Amino acid sequence: MTELASKQRPKRPEFRNINALTDLPGYRLPLAGLVSILHRVSGAIMFILMPFIIWMFDTSISSEISFEKFKSAFNLGMLGLPGVLWKLVALALVWAYLHHFIAGLRHLWMDASHEAVSKDFGRQSAAFTLAMSIGLTLVLGAKLFGLY
Amino acid sequence: MSVNYGSKRIVVGAHYGTRDWLSQRITAALMALFTLLLLAQVIFSKGPIGYDQWAGIFSSQWMKVLTFTVIVALLLHVWVGMRDIWMDYIKPVGLRLFLQVFTIVWLVACAGWGIQVLWRL
Numbered sequence: 001m002t003e004l005a006s007k008q009r010p011k012r013p014e015f016r017n018i019n020a021l022t023d024l025p026g027y028r029l030p031l032a033g034l035v036s037i038l039h040r041v042s043g044a045i046m047f048i049l050m051p052f053i054i055w056m057f058d059t060s061i062s063s064e065i066s067f068e069k070f071k072s073a074f075n076l077g078m079l080g081l082p083g084v085l086w087k088l089v090a091l092a093l094v095w096a097y098l099h100h101f102i103a104g105l106r107h108l109w110m111d112a113s114h115e116a117v118s119k120d121f122g123r124q125s126a127a128f129t130l131a132m133s134i135g136l137t138l139v140l141g142a143k144l145f146g147l148y
Numbered sequence: 149m150s151v152n153y154g155s156k157r158i159v160v161g162a163h164y165g166t167r168d169w170l171s172q173r174i175t176a177a178l179m180a181l182f183t184l185l186l187l188a189q190v191i192f193s194k195g196p197i198g199y200d201q202w203a204g205i206f207s208s209q210w211m212k213v214l215t216f217t218v219i220v221a222l223l224l225h226v227w228v229g230m231r232d233i234w235m236d237y238i239k240p241v242g243l244r245l246f247l248q249v250f251t252i253v254w255l256v257a258c259a260g261w262g263i264q265v266l267w268r269l
Binding site: 058062 | 177199251254255269
């Protein structure tokens with residue numbers, strides 16, 4: 001105890017406030033932490049892009065003419081922006097939905113089961129979540145950009 | 149821990165967030181089931197999916213009612229989530245109130261648009 005209480009120990013950094021620009025980049029998050037913050041980020045992306053999502057629902061479903069408009073936005077472009085850019089926005093939404101969906105199922109599972117909240121399982125399920133969301137995004141992205 | 153019950157209880161909210169927490173979980177489960185149902189209808193539709201197949205999925209009354217319910221569920225779900233984000237990261241009360249009001253306006257407007265698209269089909 002006396003050793004622990006001695007004043008010879010090196011001074012540890014003291015944080016009174018976390019700065020997003022100077023402190024956060026130095027954080028090394030565990031996989032579960034990464035899944036957690038990405039769950040928030042993906043949710044926020046879908047919230048911001050919600051009008052675009054409803055625009056897609058509107059134009060794709062209202063009539064044959066609007067359906068063609070929907071398709072041309074991604075093939076020929078829209079509002080002066082090329083189609084590729086709109087496809088990238090759609091791909092961002094695909095990732096956001098997949099990540100939010102899978103991480104959400106993980107969340108529900110952890111709410112229902114005590115075993116799922118262990119450190120080991122938390123890490124494994126986080127790795128699974130990331131692998132699935134990124135993998136499926138790549139597969140659907142390849143389809144979106146016409147690679148197969 | 150100091151006494152936190154009876155007359156000494158620190159009141160932080162009417163239900164301590166339980167109702168929000170539960171509503172977010174229930175709406176999430178409903179939307180997940182809807183996703184799988186919609187995905188199944190897209191996958192098992194006959195032939196390459198064009199306008200007719202896509203619009204056909206939403207043309208039946210039961211699908212309209214279900215989609216409407218999911219839009220309402222989405223509204224509640226996103227409200228809880230965005231409110232969490234503002235409460236965690238935004239400290240100035242005025243700015244937080246503004247962002248919360250903005251969130252409500254944004255969500256109600258989007259829900260109204262979505263429901264209009266759905267029911268004129």
